[in-house]
Amino acid sequence: MHTHSLEPWSHGHVFLGDRHDRHARRTWAVVALTAVTMVVEIAGGTWFGSMALVADGWHMSTHAAALGIAALAYRFARRHAEDPRFTFGTGKFGDLAAFASAIILGLVALLIGAESVDRLLHPAPIGFGQAIPIAILGLAVNLASVWLLHDDHDDHGHHGHDHGGHSHGGHGGHGHGGHDTNFRAAYIHVLADALTSVLAIAALLGGRYLGLAWLDPAMGLVGTVVILAWSWSLLRTAGLVLLDARPSPAATAEIRARLETDGDRVSDLHLWQVGPGHHAAVIALVSDNPQPPAHYKARLAGLRDLSHVTIEVQPCPGHA
Template identity: 65%
Template sequence: MPGTVHLSPRHDHVFLGAAHAENERRTWIVIALTATMMVAEIVAGTIFGSMALVADGWHMSTHAAALAIAAFAYRFARRHARDPRFSFGTGKLGDLAAFASALVLALVALFIGWESVMRLVQPVPIVFGQAIAVAVLGLAVNLASAWLLREGHDHAHGQSHAHGHAPHAQGHDDHHHHHDDAGHGHHHHAQAGRDNNLRAAYLHVLADAFTSVLAIVALVGGSLYGWIWLDPMMGIVGALVIAHWSFGLLRASGAVLLDTVPDRSLAEGIAARLAADGVEVADLHLWQVGPGHCSAIVSVVATDPKPPAAYKALLSGLPMLSHVTVEVNPPVAVA
């Protein structure tokens, strides 16, 4: 059919994040740390008859479960990256995992908030010395875990990722450019380049560390000044902050799952480059197919049409534009 661009020869659709394997490895290490601490707290609490220890241990189990979701998502995405059942690869699986993880985070916030309100209404006796020791130990484990995941997050933003596809001649191509030739850099494209799966794991660890800090403050205040109410009040503060993080993660991962435009400046850049060549952009679809990878389908109208490859060449160098399909149409005559 005239004006229709046919698909190119078969090629890969691997759109995993820049440091996928490294982030997967870090997540498994953090799971090991969290699970060890969780088991230690539950066992010690049972032996020494401390409900606070047992409760904190089970609280950590929810974070361990969320971290497991992240780790298995990395593993599944890697193993099935070239599975033809997935039209655009498995790059978005991390966002699905992040969405599920954000729901777990919301439940954790709800549980902490409810428990805190109950303790305000009916205060429970606190063994301050033991509780402070546990909180400090938990904080140390969480800070080590947060450092591991944060370093992975920074590493992911500092790398580019290329798969080395050969150019295709029929208007369907894969580009792997992560540096803006106009000098905008990563700053303007942080949202589309973010690994939400790693962010979810990081927020779970951070939430645990944050609650540990609040607990230490509350316990020290309670032991020094007898402010028993400070412990549940800090719990409510922690619940509100964690709920806020959860909502942010739900929005970010949900936006990717719903194929919202990941970067307006990238969409504008595509339209501007094509318009500068004298063609009209009739239709433009831009969505994220993985961390740092965007796909575009562009339909252009040209009085003097060129091969699709020429229009693809105009778009080369745009950051994160990894997969491009171009459709060229002649102008429609108006009767």
């Protein structure tokens, strides 16, 4: 066997989103902002004897923890991007972090709901004058965080890759911005916090000036329902990626349409996400006139998000 270098046919497996580092920096900034506010609120509440301030501080701590998970996920994914232990790179680590984050978000929502039901059944006096400024401070911090994390997370930015190909497996196509589930998870956390602050301010103003004390726990229940819905959406999105679910029927249909010509037939097709804006495909073809894998990969050139392609070709029975 010849001992030629495999360099022309080998390629990397770095499937990080094209905004990975930008998202990481912004997430760390929000972690710092949230942690500082949390410490100030808990210390201030303890000093001034305000349970509302202490409670809000501990509430923010849960979001700080979840945001910390998101930030560490970016760091881990970047640090181990070239680690051969991770067969398809570390692009899905963000989805793992988002899944954990969604569970934390759901637990926070349930705790808010339980506290709200308890307050409805056993009303407690509320220090409106003290609580309103706290809620406004919390909203200001949350809005700053929302601004930092409001990236075009539904936008598919363009970012090309060309790693060549090799005789059996190989790689072709282009990577795009895609959905960064980890960044979306961080965004939903600060959005949930902002929502609870808005609902709290509305309830406190209603309680102080209209005497509607029941508004406070009622708004808590509204927040619970909305945040649980966001949590479920995030769990579902991240879970499907972690389980290598097919990205969309349209994506596989497009691959089949490009490959099934001149009597060639796709006998097996696996398509899954390996990172934000990066999909991998393993395809088995049956052909009357088998061509090298590079021939079929050329048919898939330019397909959106298709970053890693492995093709196996078998001659049609009777056409050996």
